[in-house]
Amino acid sequence: xxxxxxxxxxxxxxxxxxxxxxxxxxxxxxxxxxxxxxxxxxxxxxxxxxxxxxxxxxxxxxxxxxxxxxxxxxxxxxxxxxxxxxxxxxxxxxxxxxxxxxxxxxxxxxxxx
Amino acid sequence: xxxxxxxxxxxxxxxxxxxxxxxxxxxxxxxxxxxxxxxxxxxxxxxxxxxxxxxxxxxxxxxxxxxxxxxxxxxxxxxxxxxxxxxxxxxxxxxxxxxxxxxxxxxxxxx
Numbered sequence: 001x002x003x004x005x006x007x008x009x010x011x012x013x014x015x016x017x018x019x020x021x022x023x024x025x026x027x028x029x030x031x032x033x034x035x036x037x038x039x040x041x042x043x044x045x046x047x048x049x050x051x052x053x054x055x056x057x058x059x060x061x062x063x064x065x066x067x068x069x070x071x072x073x074x075x076x077x078x079x080x081x082x083x084x085x086x087x088x089x090x091x092x093x094x095x096x097x098x099x100x101x102x103x104x105x106x107x108x109x110x111x112x113x
Numbered sequence: 114x115x116x117x118x119x120x121x122x123x124x125x126x127x128x129x130x131x132x133x134x135x136x137x138x139x140x141x142x143x144x145x146x147x148x149x150x151x152x153x154x155x156x157x158x159x160x161x162x163x164x165x166x167x168x169x170x171x172x173x174x175x176x177x178x179x180x181x182x183x184x185x186x187x188x189x190x191x192x193x194x195x196x197x198x199x200x201x202x203x204x205x206x207x208x209x210x211x212x213x214x215x216x217x218x219x220x221x222x223x224x
Contacts, residue, residue: 041216042119042215043203045211045213090155094212099144099163101146102146102148102158104157105155
């Protein structure tokens with residue numbers, strides 16, 4: 001059982017380039033999330049999708065866009081990458097409901113030069 | 114918005130010593146979840162607490178939810194090198210579909 005799969009695992013971009021991070025889950029979860037993790041900052045929510053067809057901003061949405069392509073897939077796009085977006089990006093999913101745990105992918109390590 | 118504050122940010126212990134991390138909020142939490150992230154890995158769900166004063170144990174780990182549901186703690190008895198990692202608390206109180214994480218406590222265990 002693959003769980004949550006993120007691609008790519010590593011990426012280096014130049015400032016101003018665009019990129020889409022892919023995420024897919026095979027657990028039939030309704031809710032999906034994108035976080036970024038910076039040293040000492042914990043996990044900060046970028047965008048989330050409570051269910052197929054809906055997306056909402058999290059704590060740090062500026063500079064990002066998302067697409068909930070279908071129930072399985074939730075992508076994160078950087079239109080014009082900036083060095084401040086260098087981070088580790090995690091995708092997560094969970095069944096709808098406040099009591100449900102989140103399941104995380106392995107992360108994408110993104111460096112922007 | 115709703116925040117959960119976690120302390121300490123970092124702690125190193127000798128193997129065999131105990132360890133505790135605390136999670137605090139200024140508002141009442143509907144639930145608290147705890148996650149562990151090994152170095153280079155991703156967060157993994159450990160447990161959830163829902164009830165006021167709730168205490169749950171997983172082997173050497175003890176999780177508590179405060180009576181007022183504004184704080185929580187994770188205590189590890191007799192740490193081992195396998196306990197190394199960052200421990201996060203998180204709560205969905207800020208929004209039904211959102212999970213807001215604390216900044217985490219990084220634990221280093223010296224053999």
